[in-house]
Amino acid sequence: MPASRPPCEDDRAVAVPAPRRADPVAGDGEPRHRPAGRSGYIDALRALAILRVYLLHTLWVTWLPMVFPAMPVMFALAGYLTAASLERRKPLRVVGSRLRRLLPPLWALTVVAVPLMLARGWGNDPDGGPSVLDLAWWVVPLANPQSSEWGGPFSLGLWYIRAYLWLVLLSPALWWVFRRWPVGALLALPAATVVLYSPLVHVPPTPVGDVIWSSAAYGTCWLIGYARHTGLLDRIPLAAYTLLVAAVGFGALAWLAEQGEADRLGRLAWGWTAVLVLMRARPRLDWLARVRWLSWLIAAINARAVTIYVWHLPVLFAAGALLSAAGVPAGKVATFGAGTVLLAAVVLAIGWIEDLAARRRPALLPPG
Numbered sequence: 001m002p003a004s005r006p007p008c009e010d011d012r013a014v015a016v017p018a019p020r021r022a023d024p025v026a027g028d029g030e031p032r033h034r035p036a037g038r039s040g041y042i043d044a045l046r047a048l049a050i051l052r053v054y055l056l057h058t059l060w061v062t063w064l065p066m067v068f069p070a071m072p073v074m075f076a077l078a079g080y081l082t083a084a085s086l087e088r089r090k091p092l093r094v095v096g097s098r099l100r101r102l103l104p105p106l107w108a109l110t111v112v113a114v115p116l117m118l119a120r121g122w123g124n125d126p127d128g129g130p131s132v133l134d135l136a137w138w139v140v141p142l143a144n145p146q147s148s149e150w151g152g153p154f155s156l157g158l159w160y161i162r163a164y165l166w167l168v169l170l171s172p173a174l175w176w177v178f179r180r181w182p183v184g185a186l187l188a189l190p191a192a193t194v195v196l197y198s199p200l201v202h203v204p205p206t207p208v209g210d211v212i213w214s215s216a217a218y219g220t221c222w223l224i225g226y227a228r229h230t231g232l233l234d235r236i237p238l239a240a241y242t243l244l245v246a247a248v249g250f251g252a253l254a255w256l257a258e259q260g261e262a263d264r265l266g267r268l269a270w271g272w273t274a275v276l277v278l279m280r281a282r283p284r285l286d287w288l289a290r291v292r293w294l295s296w297l298i299a300a301i302n303a304r305a306v307t308i309y310v311w312h313l314p315v316l317f318a319a320g321a322l323l324s325a326a327g328v329p330a331g332k333v334a335t336f337g338a339g340t341v342l343l344a345a346v347v348l349a350i351g352w353i354e355d356l357a358a359r360r361r362p363a364l365l366p367p368g
Contacts, residue, residue, distance in 0.1 A: 040285035040298075042077060045278065047301040049074050054312050054343075058336040065267065071160065072271030075218040076279050078164060079225025082171050087229070091172035098168045103140070104357040105306035106161060108350050110138040113147070113154035113314070122148035141165055143207035153317040157309065163214040167222050170215065178226045186227060189220040190272065197265045217268050221275050228279040241280060249273035300366035303358075304351040308343065315343045 049070035056064045085094045114135065123129040130146065137145040141162040147155040167174075178185045193216045196203050203209040227233045233241070252269035259266055288295045301308065319338035323330040352362035 040288050040295075041281075041283055042081070043298050043302050044285060044288070045073060046077055046305065047298040049077075050301055050305060050308055053309070057313060058316060058339055059332045066261075066270065069267070069271035069274045072218065072221045072268070072275050073278060075164075075167070075221035076225040076228070076275040078167070079171075079222030080228045080279065081225070082168070082222075083175060083226040083229035086172065086175045091175075095168055095172065098171075099165075101354070101357045102161065102165065102168070102306060104353050106141070106158075106310055107139065108307070108353050109154065109310045109314075113151055114138055117148040117151035117154070120148060120150045122151065137162075142211075144210065153314040157313045159210070159214075161310070162210070163218055166211055166215055167219060170219070171222070174219065174223065175226065178223055179230075182227065182230070182232055186220075186223050189216050189223060192216040193220060193268070194265070220272060224272075224275050224279050233276075233280045241276075245273060245276045248276065303366040304347050304354055307347055307351045307354055311346050312339075312343055315339055315346060318342060 048068065052064055052068050052070045055061060082094065082098065085097070089097075118130075133143075134146045137143045141158060142165065144162050145155045145158050174185070193213075195201055196213055196216055203213055224233070236244070248269060252266050252273055255269065256263055256266035261267075288298070316335060316339040319342050320330040320335050322342075323334055323338055328334060347366070348364055351366060352364065355362040
């Protein structure tokens with residue numbers, strides 16, 4: 001597969017499996033292609049995040065993460081939907097349901113990626129082949145799945161699956177703490193993130209360090225999702241909320257201006273700003289019902305969210321390789337076109353796994 005600039009962690013988003021019911025308190029309209037009880041606003045945000053990450057990794061439009069920091073938004077959406085489930089069902093059932101929706105689409109990638117990497121010499125790597133743990137993380141990604149040099153595109157985007165998995169496992173404990181000390185919990189995680197980033201604490205670049213950092217940094221977004229579900233954000237006076245958002249946003253921009261636009265903490269704080277805005281908003285999207293193709297597309301993307309996410313990077317690299325083999329310059333537009341066709345083919349071929357994971361009747365076309 002051809003080499004390309006690997007996307008940094010803060011540039012990526014992940015699609016989170018759609019729940020059976022969502023956003024029971026929002027007053028959204030219900031488009032024709034969305035099941036009753038589902039929020040048009042939440043589904044549209046998730047679909048927009050998936051589209052944004054695909055466009056970023058295809059066209060490399062570097063300003064997209066600042067316009068719409070999709071990854072923090074997706075963590076917040078996941079936290080919001082998880083809170084809604086935790087309030088209705090037992091914690092073990094909620095965790096089991098989330099894992100059931102997350103892992104089978106990953107396993108579909110695993111059964112293709114691992115044999116291909118082994119066939120391409122991963123086991124004979126002069127630096128050592130994969131260990132048992134390396135292979136285990138492809139089944140249950142408690143750590144970032146490792147790959148061969150050739151198979152890098154298969155694993156580049158899976159850091160988020162790991163981060164999301166840990167937050168799902170921690171979600172009952174986070175919910176227990178949040179229900180008792182909501183303001184303290186909301187302040188504790190961003191404070192911990194800043195401390196972890198500072199010279200006061202050294203977080204080693206190890207699998208354990210990755211889990212600690214991501215659980216604090218993106219757990220902040222997760223808890224803001226909790227705050228949306230419980231109505232805590234709505235109870236803050238609008239003037240005070242506006243000042244809070246402005247303080248976080250201007251602080252993030254000032255930090256980025258000082259440290260550079262690639263600074264991890266500055267980009268994360270900017271993501272928190274977007275999350276605070278979007279999780280407070282409750283727009284009506286009745287107009288979606290009048291645009292049938294768009295409401296179907298949003299519902300279809302949500303129904304195939306994990307498949308699209310885990311496959312889009314290897315598909316884009318494969319599209320570049322095919323274009324080069326055909327003698328066609330693998331420019332951004334050509335890669336976007338070929339990659340979109342290939343990704344659609346992959347979704348049609350194996351996307352039905354998400355139907356089984358969601359206990360729906362498997363279908364070739366995503367249900368809308």
